[in-house]
Amino acid sequence: MPITAFNSVSDGLEPSRRNRDHFITNTSIDDDGPWVPYAEGVWIQPCCFDVTSGGFSVLLRGLPGAQLGVHYHVGTVRGYTLRGRWRYLEHDWVAGPGAFIYEPAGEAHTLVIADDSSEPALIFFVVEGGLIYLDRAEGGGFAAYEDGFSMLELTRNHYQQAGLDVRQLDLLIR
Numbered sequence: 001m002p003i004t005a006f007n008s009v010s011d012g013l014e015p016s017r018r019n020r021d022h023f024i025t026n027t028s029i030d031d032d033g034p035w036v037p038y039a040e041g042v043w044i045q046p047c048c049f050d051v052t053s054g055g056f057s058v059l060l061r062g063l064p065g066a067q068l069g070v071h072y073h074v075g076t077v078r079g080y081t082l083r084g085r086w087r088y089l090e091h092d093w094v095a096g097p098g099a100f101i102y103e104p105a106g107e108a109h110t111l112v113i114a115d116d117s118s119e120p121a122l123i124f125f126v127v128e129g130g131l132i133y134l135d136r137a138e139g140g141g142f143a144a145y146e147d148g149f150s151m152l153e154l155t156r157n158h159y160q161q162a163g164l165d166v167r168q169l170d171l172l173i174r
């Protein structure tokens with residue numbers, strides 16, 4: 001779950017383990033990949049924890065009909081659809097395989113996987129900066145916060161509980 005209380009945070013790495021080099025990481029686009037539960041019917045695989053700018057990049061998988069709570073982005077979002085069909089309730093377009101989405105900063109939206117999507121949606125998102133979950137769609141107030149740090153904590157917790165190698169996540173921190 002996104003965080004609801006704030007303190008100073010860091011990536012938790014010793015300075016000698018911080019890395020500025022480029023990296024490649026492999027995601028699994030199959031159903032049995034190392035998916036991290038994120039919301040009802042929605043999972044993510046982390047690609048990058050950008051703790052320098054506060055953002056993150058993830059591969060998101062959502063079942064038809066699943067949705068994320070309405071949230072506000074303080075920065076830009078870029079999305080690329082690999083599979084399935086999805087939309088935001090606040091827009092009239094529907095994205096399908098091959099669709100690239102650019103979202104300016106300052107947008108509140110509700111991501112929904114289309115009920116009639118013939119397969120789970122797979123979307124790669126690059127999120128600049130944090131996002132704020134809202135308590136309602138219209139004129140909503142703060143409900144919870146998410147950014148590169150909270151995503152790192154969420155995925156570390158899941159990896160530990162699932163017996164996965166948590167150190168693999170450190171390789172994705174920049």
Ligand SMILES: [Fe+2]
Binds near residue numbers: 073077
């Ligand atoms: Fe969003």
